[in-house]
Amino acid sequence: MTRRSVSLMVSGALIIMLVAVAAQLPVPYVVYSPGPVVDTLAQLETDDGEEIPVVQIDGADTYPVEGELDLTTVGVTSADTELDILTVLRAWLDDDRAVVPRSTVYEDDETAEESREQSAQQLSRSQETAKVAALRELGYEVPQQVVIATVFEGTPAEGALEPGDIIVSVDGTPIASPDEVAEMIREREPGDTVEIGIRRDGEEMTVTPETEAAEDGGHPVVGFGVDWGYELPVDITITIDDAIGGPSAGMIFALAIYDTMTEEPLIEGTHIAGTGEITGDGEVGPIGGIQQKIAAASDDGAELFLAPVRNCSDAVSANNGDMQVVPVENLADAIDAIETYTEGDPADLATCE
Template identity: 60%
Template sequence: MTRRSATLAVAGALIVALVAVASMLHLPYVVYSPGPVEDTLGEWNGQQVIQIDGAETFPTDGVLDLTTVGVTSADADLDLLTALRAWIDPDRAVIPRELVYPEGTTAEQSRQQNAAMLANSQQNAEVAALRKLGYDVPEKVVVDAVVADAPADGVLEPGDIVVSVDGAPVATPEDVVDAVTAHQPGEAVSFVVDRDGRQLTESITTIAAEDDGRALVGFSPTLGFDLPVDITIGIDERIGGPSAGMIFAVAIYDTLTPGELLDGVHVAGTGEISPDGEVGPIGGIQQKIAAANHDGAALFLAPASNCDEAVGGNNGDMQVVPIETLDDAVSTIESFVAGDTDDLPACPA
């Protein structure tokens, strides 16, 4: 073997060794990638994504995509080579793991949390769309979950409507928390709840919270709504999180209004939504913009509070417009479809 051949052989062996070491070195990061998109005006598993009973619906025309982010699973490790490939890919991002998965979070826990956030986003979207259409949507405080072996376990049930605490009517989840924590641990709290149309009065003795010693009974209240229209949103069960709320709301609004809001245009977007129609920030905005661009969308609706990140997204010829409310989303689509795009806002570079 010549000296040159020996040098090449040694160098090759070192490279192979370095690659092997890099592939085994696990990093405390995850990768964000453009995820699949889903047309909320289309079908999923042979059924319309938006199904409405109790109100007249109207034909729609166009594509209204919710966008998603692919992320390294909670039970998967990220190796150095994968991280480097993601780092040089403009459509992907390397994110500290603890920002996505708090320490100790399992893949199943993450799935459950994302499913719960998706369900909440769907409820908020339904309320926001109906309120924009002029419907009265009363609010109520509902038992969301009961802690196992806590004083409330076996007494209250998820879905119970909390009517009053210690004789005082409650309007928000915070009202319930304030009423319970006004007690000392060991004192009893009186609840009136509505369960399937029957009013029940229950007395529950408080215990001390482990972290701060405040009185608690062991259930989480949440805000619920009495919807005057029955709305079902069917979507791929692998999709989770709160960021599709705004797009769901637009899809519901379009389905319940005469005329075709999109008029054949391909629109995509993202954003949390509140019951009052406020659009909030989300994660992975650049990856969602890239996903929509790759899928051929002409317009992307982005939360205004994500503007700083959105300007770095790979949007190609797709117009990215920041919005703050459901009203903004609808009016932006109307202007875009009409060709009045010059005055649409843009995120500052």
């Protein structure tokens, strides 16, 4: 064997070893895959064998529902899982999956437990806003107020404020919106105290936590998040698998509530799916993984898919089969689209282009 042959063999072996090692190295990507769908008009079996509806309402008349109204989900690589290049390439070649930068999904050093907790909080918030949107669409008045949504550990807010506290004032000035709270705190210097008037369990009180510099060393913060809170005139409970999280089922929850509380069936025996965040005013916002959710709904046999209008550019290339994909801007749009479809006029519906 010549020296040249030996050199080629050694070089080839080294290249194969390098490729094999490189293939096992983690890459900064995660994969989106079609997830399970859940019929929000269905009956669920409890641990003791009892059947209960996904949407349970107390304090208002309810009516029988017909058909399927599916929320859709997307499977995402767990925060504590690192992918290798071969896994990512296989996903990239699959039309129903998507490869996205890890940084667009998870924070640096975010754990799987932290991700699950955040996802559960988002789901809870989406259920709350879905209830409000549905009730308002049905003609109910739903009063709103500014509340503490989150208190962060290790900050001045911890021990002084609690999630659910109603913010009445900041430095004696009445508060009319969540944005006003942040704006007034930003006017201070880190280390200053701020006087926050709150209502907790019906009792009004004042707390005076200090501010501190944000982690980026910039504006002052106290360490809590605020949002709108609502006084619901009807008791609504949504029961769903704990494995499901995130904010994107809001619109479908609102439609399920609306259908349950209207005498004339909305879905009318058809099979409809969809996705979209929703605000208390019924505005439908964009979500992630639209292509995977459309593929999952199509595989499950849905006839009509309701998508946020701001997801249209991605929805057009999804694997929807024979399923019609219709963009909606708000809850009223979604209801109109379903009524148009069930009345036999699908050609009159807008489509994503």
